[in-house]
Amino acid sequence: MTAISAGIAAVFLLLFVVSRRQDARRFRNGVFLLMAVGFGAVALSVAVVAAFPPLVFVFVLAAVLVPVLVLALAVFAIANGVTMLRSEGRSLGNLLSLLAGLALIGVPFLAVVLVEAGRRSSLPVAQDVTLGLGFVIVFVAVYAALTFGAFTLWSLVYARPRVREQTDALIVLGSGLIRGEVPPLLRSRLDRALAIYRSTPEGVRRPVLVPSGGQGSDEPRPEGEAMAEYLIAQGADPADVLPETESRSTRENLVLSGRVLADAGRTGSTLVVTNNYHVLRAALLARDTGSSADVVGSPTAAYYVPSAFLREWVAVMVEHKWLNVLLIAPFVVLLASLIVYSRL
Known part of the structure; x- marks a missing residue:
């Protein structure tokens, strides 16, 4: 049982490594990783019980407590x-x-x-x-x-913290405004983009900032406009802020922001900034639209x-x-x- 579980875990781990290197922006990476961890845990548990038989009661107790844990969840x-x-x-x-x-x-x-x-x-x-x-x-x-x-x-x-060196552009995905102003959730995205923008080494061309978001039916102005205003107020050079104000979805954020960058001649590496919970879906959509952009996350209220x-x-x-x-x-x-x- 230990050898079989360990072998299956190794196969899924290998699939994960290969798939991850091909493209990190794939849902199947999570499936492979979860299966590798799951079968690895089974193999480890069986090996531990075989080496220390009395510990079987710990695993029996854990199995009995599963319904309690589900109820607590x-x-x-x-x-x-x-x-x-x-x-x-x-x-x-x-x-x-x-x-x-x-x-x-x-x-x-x-x-x-x-x-x-x-x-x-x-x-x-x-x-x-x-x-x-x-x-x-x-x-x-x-x-x-x-x-x-x-x-x-x-x-x-x-979504773990990571930034490409010499990023050429930062696309900040929009979210709802409150009375036309940037709320805390959206502010965290903008602050994350500003931190990357400010960390540009001396002598290296700074990335442009593309705050992306159109105007919702319940919003007095486009999200991209309010976001651009916030970025400039926080010290970003107005020449480095290129707002996109027509998009209505994450897919449109990416596509229309790509056009803004193309018009500006910024064709280097692109980093998309959103909240941590939204990172993977944004990455899946970026891949689906043909973009090579990577995605990073910002903190979200617990x-x-x-x-x-x-x-x-x-x-x-x-x-x-x-x-x-x-x-x-x-x-x-x-x-x-x-x-x-x-x-x-």
């Missing part, structure tokens, strides 16, 4: 969701943490109810349907948990992080919905085939 998510609603207002994005907490409690309960209903039913068809639904729900929940784990893990690793990561993960899952359907469909087809075969 659900309570935390629900509490965080309430905090988000109070601090940020009512919206679907701000509800995600609350909904995730309810799902952590409701999904296992629903699966148990369906399986038990199927077991007690005297109708073969009802048994098949309820049992099948129960297993599908469990599989989809596990799939969601694994993809969210991979997304979060690689987001945290990818209470905002859980819902923000959930929102970004949901967005990535929706953007790749057909791939997710193709990955889940074989299991559903296999389960249905097994049920039909068992009745023949």
